[in-house]
Amino acid sequence: MSNDSIDFGFLADEVVKRVDILEEAEKQGLRFRRHGKSYFTLCPFHSERTPSFSINRNKKMFRCFACGKGGNVIVLLAALRGVSKGKVIYHYSKKLGLIGASWSRKQQQEIKQRTIQYEFKRKEESNFDEVFRFLCDQVHAYRRAMKQVKTIKDRNALQKFYQIYDQLPYYEYLLQDMSGDNGEDAQVEAYFVGEEKMDEWNSRINS
Template structure:
């Protein structure tokens, strides 16, 4: 993919949102929370499984699995391929496909860097969520290995976890809301940094108290 095409796509995504594509189509969707839902236009169904996220400009059908961005949706709804969709939408936003000038090239580079940062953020966000899930499961298993409550109370790591358990559960719920795009991006960033601090703390604690707790169960 050359820089010119990258620039055109970035401009289309910046100037043509997915809600506009929906409004120009025969789609009938209703608002649910931050998303829009309705019957999928790409397969026959009676229960709505087609979801549109206007914040991220993406759509997904949980029935047939089709998904994409506003360009993909425009192409599918108009029965054309993505290349034709890009050509039509580029004219709408005033792009002629001429050679990029210096300012446009810098915009493309910035857009590419932003996309890479977004990808890394999403990856780390997922990693922290699953780390906290695994930590919860591990602590449950660790507690279950003891025969009495007295043994549990002597386990410093378990006691540390139980004192912070309510905070962990709340953080997990908020991270999960972010994974489902039920909260805006600014909130996701806030919970990301909150989780980052918690994960870093527990990584150090797990190094200090390794999972060798069987001796205390006697």
């Protein structure tokens, strides 16, 4: 895998860190009252008369003390909008310029370091993370490759580049599909088709 690959955990980490959970909740129509360090409102996930739903801006977390629902901005927006967490991460990663951005060597080192330190493993989501990361890696690597294609003079090397490019729209499609609202079936299909395509691609490069 490319050294320039994007780690899904890193993307999630950056989204949580950089996106203001209170602001985003307000954009979704929630209106808060400040109480100490927390902001309270009626819980959007269950019916109630006194506000149990709170956001702690410093901790970047929300929690409902009545129904127990809680988590970071990704969990909150996925639940409020009724979309997958992957879609939220993908949307904000693009908005923050984390996907498709070109990094300096120093930035890449930093990302690598932080990726190693990162722990974003939820058992029920481990497969999703793996596939999502795979697709992010592919799309990112191909985009980088396409930037270099203009400097290549050798015909065979050019041909290889265009074979790679050939896959890019496909992986972009899978990534979109996976981060969409189609649920697990699409994710599983994306995984298997993605692996199959990867094998094909490997055998083409090696032949």
